[in-house]
Amino acid sequence: MQIKGDFNTRRPFPRWRGIAAGLGRASLDGPGFRRILYGVLVAADVPDSPQLRAEAALLCFFDNAFASHATAARIWGVPVRLPPDEHVTVPEVGHRLRRAGVTCHVRSDADVSVVGGVRVSTLPDLFVELATLLPLVELVVAGDWMVRRKGVRVDQLIQAAGSAGGRAGDLARRAAAYVREKVDSPMETRLRMLLVLAGIPEPRVNLEIRTEDGEVLRRYDLSWPGVRVIVEYDGRHHVERVEQWEADLTRREAIDDSEWRIVVIVSSGIYKHPEHTVQRVHTLLRARGLAGLPARPREDWRPHFPGWADVA
Incomplete structure (x- = not known):
């Protein structure tokens, strides 16, 4: 079956777009493709990666959305155990969507980094985002790693935590007080x-x-x-x-x-x-x-x- 245009099956794509590009339903449901998230496919031989899953999670959102929380942590390579769901942050409540396997957050004033071609949370913001996902010791692990391996300053983490409200801010402030420089592992x-x-x-x-x-x-x-x-x-x-x-x-x-x-x-x-x-x-x-x-x-x-x- 001929695929229309330059449709790329080696990047995540919604199932409906595959059908519109000329891929039959039987083909999409067959061994040549695998599902990343509900309704999102990729060629079966494309290796899994945090970037690939983040791209899949971001597919149905506007371009100003970005990967955050556990998804951003996987892309940055933070060396802690993380929950499996993907996380996306959008700037406005009206941009929020429900997707199976994806948790959507809203934040209007976030700065964004680009890692591996994917828009992700900056590391100081990510430290705060992880505060509700990680226990205290593992959050300090993440902070020590950011400072030692990624050049983040301790005061940047303290400032990000100090600017955050709610439970995440409280937890992040407690952890930031323990973050130190020069920690090797x-x-x-x-x-x-x-x-x-x-x-x-x-x-x-x-x-x-x-x-x-x-x-x-x-x-x-x-x-x-x-x-x-x-x-x-x-x-x-x-x-x-x-x-x-x-x-x-x-x-x-x-x-x-x-x-x-x-x-x-x-x-x-x-x-x-x-x-x-x-x-x-x-x-x-x-x-x-x-x-x-x-x-x-x-x-x-x-x-x-x-x-x-x-x-x-």
Whole structure:
């Protein structure tokens, strides 16, 4: 069957447009096409992607609509678990449409970025949008990542949260207060939040020890320099390179020789046994005489670390 014009089946298209372009109903319902959302198809061999699904979600909206919330987070690559539905924001209530699998929001004053050819929320706005979709710790993960990997400033997140109203604004303001610079990984954020929510005084993030010439000699994930204690996250499940492992052991021995104490935490210490991690760190810091340390850890961390499945 001949397709009319330059109709592109390798981009998402409404089923009715496929029929208007000359594609038969039997063909559209056959193995050559797959459904992305209700009434939206694409050629079956086109790989799925956040951009493709965002394009499908935006198809029936005016050009001033943009992907937001979880959809924008997937396109930006925010390293958190997100709900599966797609999200679109429009500037006027009259532009709002109902689509299966798509949640539509209204905001008239939003700035927009373009990522991979798709109009999406700016990162500071996205931080606020995610406040009602993510728990506190994961929202801080998103904020730390935006600052470290995308060049967003902490004050931009604080300003966006401060300008937002309602429940999203309240949640975003709380999370923004915990966002820090120079955090290397989501797991470091989760480890830091576990300890801070337990009432342990906040550690320095990525403290650099330099030579007299300014060369970085060592870098510590989390540390309390006054009492020479380091906590590091190690995400390796096995030794991928013996040389690297030996170098790490040598580095840790040098730390011990400098009268620093190091505690190494793996993923199970955050996901399966967070209480054990809190006790290990608290006990060492108490032995070292850290000022401001409570006599026993607080219980505030428990709702945020309820024994998740172990992941790297």
